[in-house]
Amino acid sequence: MTRVPSDADADVLVIGGGIIGLAVAWRTAQRGLRTVVVDPSPGGGAAKVAAGMLAPVTELQYGEEPLLRLGLASNQRYEAFAAELSEASGGRDTGYRQCGTVAVALDSDDREELRELHAFHRRLGLDSTWLTGREARRLEPMLAPGVRGGLHVADDHQVDGRRLLTALRAAAEHAGVAVRPAEAVELLVEGGRAVGARLSTDGTVTAGQVVLAAGPHSHRLAGLPEGVLPAIRPVKGQVLRLRIPDAYRPFLSRNVRAVVRGQHIYLVPRENGELVIGATTEEQGYDTTVTAGGVYELLRDAHELVPGITELPLLETSAGLRPGSPDNAPLLGPTSLPGLVAATGHYRNGVLLTPVTADLVSEYLATGELPALAQPFTPTRFSSDRSTAKALA
Structure with missing residues (x-):
């Protein structure tokens, strides 16, 4: 686990308060890490529009077997995830069916x-x-x-994305997550390491680790070194x-x-x-x-x-x-910039992959070890040693 500076505002800063960001923050706080989420409209994002089909099998395309395994693992967790979330959010229904x-x-x-x-x-x-x-x-x-x-x-199966978002925010806040309704306008990097973000409200949040979960806006964050994250379209x-x-x-x-x-x-x-x-x-x-x-x-x-x-x-x-993402599979785990972790690029499967993403990313944040299930989806799969070295130079 990363040693957090004593003067940091949080152990983990999550940039993005959509379904993925809130789920990661909830699971991370459950592990005892001080967690802050920043988002101009917490509880928004694509999941607020999505139909909420949990369809790893009927969504399957040829050549996507690793993504299938990830989707099946998430689907198998959904019943317990929805039940736990309902209890943790004060009885809110997630629409899981x-x-x-x-x-x-x-x-x-x-x-x-x-x-x-x-x-x-x-x-x-x-x-x-x-x-x-x-x-x-x-x-x-x-x-x-x-x-x-x-x-x-x-x-x-299916779940209601809007109800899920409401339950996730309530559960996260109950677990101690601080949700800040502000935009992260710049990633703070010191000594070649991500250390927090500057906010639209003129303040900053510093943290031992930063999770980038801002959906299609993830790669547009000012201060993000070139080559660390591929373009998320x-x-x-x-x-x-x-x-x-x-x-x-x-x-x-x-x-x-x-x-x-x-x-x-x-x-x-x-x-x-x-x-x-x-x-x-x-x-x-x-x-x-x-x-x-x-x-x-x-x-x-x-x-x-x-x-x-x-x-x-x-x-x-x-x-x-x-x-x-460039290959339509998610970006999960550490980037080539120390201290910066990705949880983005889920394309059509954001709602489906919410439980497994939260589990895998929070495991990495708490232990420093990336579970095997996430390893085919690391952000560094798109970068060469040369581009990474240049980006961090």
Whole structure:
């Protein structure tokens, strides 16, 4: 464990108060470390928009086996994590629900792609069941008659990102985390080591270790030496929220997803009657404008999948920014700058990877040892010895 200067404000400073930053701070404080979180809007970020699918299997892409292992490990921790968080936050509900996912195909090409994915699942020993179109509609009667087949993954679940954020902030503060509603405008570096941050409120916070968990803004922090962190690009996602009236329930019992015209779409039914439809994937920089085109595409594709959605009231449209790393996998653990630890770049899997990220990063902060599960995701995988030496010179 790093020796903290006696005059430091905290043992650990977490820059970023979204779902990842708050979870890391909570777990770190539970280990007895004095922890401060700084964020201009604590409890915000992409998770406030996200649908909250916990889908390590149906999100799997070829060549992502290390990320799959990380996602499965996090998914396996979620039930206990949600229960502990609910108790630690004074009984707040996180919306965690074990419901499973049905992924379906609407044409023969999509069906063949799903067949290949199912075979890939089986080779990896994953619990994934092939469904005929009739079997898929038997599980979810609201699916379109033209569904050609699909997969049932019983262990893909869901959580409510907004409720999770509220519970995490309450639990963190109850554990002694100081949450400062301010922006970290500059990383403080002394003697080649990160020692804290200067804040927008003109103050500073000094700490023995600094965790960078600012999502797509992580690499933009002033004072961060060049080459220490790769660029984290913002990937815009537009999401719709509809209401399922009592007369229409049960509308869907499970998460439902598909590829329609090459675009991924999912529908996540909440127990409170909300139906979340998402999400677009747009490389549009830091723009979070909800567009007519984005709303139209989501409704159009969702209607092809579940025609009955046109009868549901539209409650909300929103857009958020996913933090995407160069290889779309998270950055976890120590950077090449001593004292600076990364917990960012989770892309589409931020909500899913929250429990495991909090456990792995807090373990490193407390012991100085990075668990094996996190080692494929260290930030230094993007830097050469030469670039690191130059950045720290």
